Amino acid sequence: QVQLVESGGGLVQAGGSLRLSCAASGILFSRYGMGWFRQAPGKQREWVASATTGGSTNYVSSVKGRFSISRENAKNTVYLQMNSLKPEDTAVYYCNAQAVGTPVYWGQGTQVTVSS
Numbered sequence: 001q002v003q004l005v006e007s008g009g010g011l012v013q014a015g016g017s018l019r020l021s022c023a024a025s026g027i028l029f030s031r032y033g034m035g036w037f038r039q040a041p042g043k044q045r046e047w048v049a050s051a052t053t054g055g056s057t058n059y060v061s062s063v064k065g066r067f068s069i070s071r072e073n074a075k076n077t078v079y080l081q082m083n084s085l086k087p088e089d090t091a092v093y094y095c096n097a098q099a100v101g102t103p104v105y106w107g108q109g110t111q112v113t114v115s116s
Contacts, residue, residue, distance in 0.1 A: 002026035002105045004095050009110030012085055016114070020080040022095030022107055027076075032099045034071055034078040038091035038112075045094070051078060063089075085114045 008020040020036070035050035049059045049069040057069050068081040078095060092109040 004107035006107045006110040009112045011113045014116050016085050017083045022078045024076045029076040030073045032097040035096050036080045037094045040091040087114045087116045090114050
């Protein structure tokens with residue numbers, strides 16, 4: 001059974017930092033591209049960042065320079081370091097795992113709330 005479990009969300013003041021973690025089980029983690037998405041109230045889910053199996057990273061423009069995605073294959077975990085947080089970063093954050101020929105897997109999400 002595949003599971004992606006996010007943690008690390010919470011309430012933080014604007015300008016603060018949080019580090020999200022997503023622990024995967026039931027997949028060969030090193031063969032999956034990992035990503036972070038977020039969904040704010042009343043808005044569609046949007047892609048935030050991704051890390052390929054080869055370690056390349058990409059970010060949506062609104063978080064470039066503030067967020068950093070990393071993966072630790074030995075721990076089957078992907079992280080999202082979020083610095084200089086803004087109220088508009090408030091959302092439920094989800095991780096996902098993708099590989100060619102397999103379903104896309106999602107975690108249950110973790111709430112991030114940034115107060116002004």
